[in-house]
Amino acid sequence: MIEMHIEEPAKRIPVYDEADICVLGGSCTGVFAAVRAARLGARVVLVEKQNAFGGVATSGLVNIWHSLYDTTFTKQIIAGLTWETIERLARVDAVRAEEKSHSAGYALNTEELKIELDRLVLESGVKPYLHTAFAAPYVQDGELKGVIVENKSGRGAILARQFVDATGDGDLCARLELAHRVSPQFQPSTACAKISGWGEGGGMPEDDPREGGLKGLNLNEARLKHREAYDLPEGFGWGRYVPGTKGIYMYAGTRVYHADSADGEQLTHAEIEGRRQVRAVMDLIRDHGPDNRIALVALPSYIGTRETRHVEARHRLKGSEVLLGTAFDDAIASGSYRVDIHHQDKPGLTFKYLDGTEVYVRPGYPHAVGRWRPDTGDSPTYYQIPYRSLLPQGPYPNLIMAGRMIDVDDEAFGGVRVMVNMNQTGEAAGVAAYLALHQDRPLDTVDPSELRRTLREGGSIML
Numbered sequence: 001m002i003e004m005h006i007e008e009p010a011k012r013i014p015v016y017d018e019a020d021i022c023v024l025g026g027s028c029t030g031v032f033a034a035v036r037a038a039r040l041g042a043r044v045v046l047v048e049k050q051n052a053f054g055g056v057a058t059s060g061l062v063n064i065w066h067s068l069y070d071t072t073f074t075k076q077i078i079a080g081l082t083w084e085t086i087e088r089l090a091r092v093d094a095v096r097a098e099e100k101s102h103s104a105g106y107a108l109n110t111e112e113l114k115i116e117l118d119r120l121v122l123e124s125g126v127k128p129y130l131h132t133a134f135a136a137p138y139v140q141d142g143e144l145k146g147v148i149v150e151n152k153s154g155r156g157a158i159l160a161r162q163f164v165d166a167t168g169d170g171d172l173c174a175r176l177e178l179a180h181r182v183s184p185q186f187q188p189s190t191a192c193a194k195i196s197g198w199g200e201g202g203g204m205p206e207d208d209p210r211e212g213g214l215k216g217l218n219l220n221e222a223r224l225k226h227r228e229a230y231d232l233p234e235g236f237g238w239g240r241y242v243p244g245t246k247g248i249y250m251y252a253g254t255r256v257y258h259a260d261s262a263d264g265e266q267l268t269h270a271e272i273e274g275r276r277q278v279r280a281v282m283d284l285i286r287d288h289g290p291d292n293r294i295a296l297v298a299l300p301s302y303i304g305t306r307e308t309r310h311v312e313a314r315h316r317l318k319g320s321e322v323l324l325g326t327a328f329d330d331a332i333a334s335g336s337y338r339v340d341i342h343h344q345d346k347p348g349l350t351f352k353y354l355d356g357t358e359v360y361v362r363p364g365y366p367h368a369v370g371r372w373r374p375d376t377g378d379s380p381t382y383y384q385i386p387y388r389s390l391l392p393q394g395p396y397p398n399l400i401m402a403g404r405m406i407d408v409d410d411e412a413f414g415g416v417r418v419m420v421n422m423n424q425t426g427e428a429a430g431v432a433a434y435l436a437l438h439q440d441r442p443l444d445t446v447d448p449s450e451l452r453r454t455l456r457e458g459g460s461i462m463l
């Protein structure tokens with residue numbers, strides 16, 4: 001970036017809308033926040049910069065939701081809008097259950113997810129704004145009164161009493177100059193791709209992401225062997241057949257290291273580099289696995305960003321609290337997905353399980369299996385996310401966050417970041433915003449037991 005500045009002239013802009021609650025960012029996290037608040041009776045505006053809702057799942061092509069059960073797969077711990085959406089997708093043959101797996105719970109046709117999310121939004125009376133990007137906060141006399149957005153109509157304002165930042169990157173919190181950090185080990189980005197003609201049959205063997213079903217080609221071994229010829233960084237690749245299609249495979253196997261998606265120039269580089277790597281993988285398969293008559297069907301609308309900013313909140317959730325299953329009085333979400341750290345400083349990833357097992361996976365090499373703690377014979381079967389980790393520090397009592405920017409350390413992030421968990425933070429943020437509005441109180445004084453009761457009444461499981 002050039003170190004130069006200009007003064008942007010002040011100007012009058014129209015007010016596009018006025019609402020009780022404004023939700024920024026429309027992945028399932030944001031949609032679920034908006035829908036839960038609207039179902040309780042709030043007038044909600046939902047702002048999304050893409051042409052569709054769903055975030056990484058739809059615009060980024062990532063088509064796996066993880067288990068809704070605890071680690072024993074006997075006790076359901078997640079329901080709410082995640083379960084409702086799965087049921088809705090099942091009616092149009094757009095979901096395939098992969099039960100009792102640590103790798104996946106449900107494979108989704110995320111094109112259908114776009115349509116179901118449209119329906120959910122409209123049925124609940126949420127006012128949607130697509131193709132609309134949040135640009136700046138509107139603060140008057142120290143109070144957050146609105147947001148300034150940009151869309152085809154130009155620049156305008158949305159005024160509201162409560163705000164949910166569900167932009168993934170914490171754009172609203174960052175522009176409010178709330179304390180935040182980007183971890184030096186932030187997980188790298190991946191451009192996914194949908195590819196037709198990929199082998200035969202469906203899915204990968206349980207917990208064995210090496211094969212991916214290609215005919216006559218072990219892709220991970222081939223990638224390692226021909227890495228330099230195709231200029232493919234070492235990383236990790238996995239994928240899933242898209243439910244309801246014939247042989248269309250969603251492959252997540254590129255790796256753009258050291259590119260922070262919350263930085264405009266680095267994001268631009270990541271997009272172009274991610275697509276180059278998709279092409280390189282295609283070339284490698286064509287050259288070394290010619291029985292696969294592959295064709296590129298879809299690239300993501302934007303590169304899959306695993307991690308950027310985390311905003312400092314009332315509580316930073318620690319890896320130890322996740323891995324030891326710490327119970328919180330103000331728990332608003334439960335999860336069982338293992339800690340899954342895609343490394344920034346070395347190839348591959350590390351899984352840490354609640355039972356104490358640790359596995360380092362480097363494609364093309366044997367898994368390194370060990371333990372992060374001794375085997376005590378007694379392990380938690382799920383973990384929790386506290387409400388406090390959604391409440392940013394700072395002077396804005398009407399602002400809450402939901403999604404991957406919540407306050408978690410590197411290790412905790414590895415587990416809580418998956419969508420079935422982030423979805424719950426959205427639902428909690430929406431319900432909390434409604435309660436704060438309804439009771440005319442700051443978000444940090446919302447009674448956690450009332451929040452949990454209202455979530456439960458709306459279909460969530462609260463443990």
Ligand SMILES: Cc1cc2nc3c(=O)[nH]c(=O)nc-3n(C[C@H](O)[C@H](O)[C@H](O)COP(=O)(O)OP(=O)(O)OC[C@H]3O[C@@H](n4cnc5c(N)ncnc54)[C@H](O)[C@@H]3O)c2cc1C
Pocket residue numbers: 024025026027028029030047048049050053054055056057060062063064065066132133134135166167168169171189190191192252303304305306402403404405417418419420422
């Ligand atoms: C390649 C990859 C593979 C993954 N694999 C899995 C997996 O298999 N299963 C799983 O559950 N999780 C997976 N994850 C993690 C998971 O997808 C994310 O952690 C999760 O989607 C984060 O949700 P979010 O709502 O916080 O962010 P996002 O899904 O990124 O949503 C943010 C939303 O806000 C919108 N937005 C952003 N900025 C603005 C703005 N300024 N104005 C308006 N709108 C804005 C975006 O367009 C987007 O819709 C993966 C992630 C990646 C990148």
